[in-house]
Amino acid sequence: MMPTSGLQPPALRTVWHSWRLYVDLCRVGALRCRS
Incomplete structure (x- = not known):
């Protein structure tokens, strides 16, 4: 097994x-449309 901790490529990050930002924006947009 190869250790994967701390070896994530910057592209994946x-x-x-x-x-995450896209999900947060969708969540905020849904809240605004709902209210």
């Missing part, structure tokens, strides 16, 4: 952060 960027995609993860962008996905």
Whole structure:
């Protein structure tokens, strides 16, 4: 087995952060439309 802790490529981290931001924006938009 190869240790994967701390060996994540920066591209994967960027995609993860962008996905989190996208989900947060969708959540805020849903709350605004609902209220």
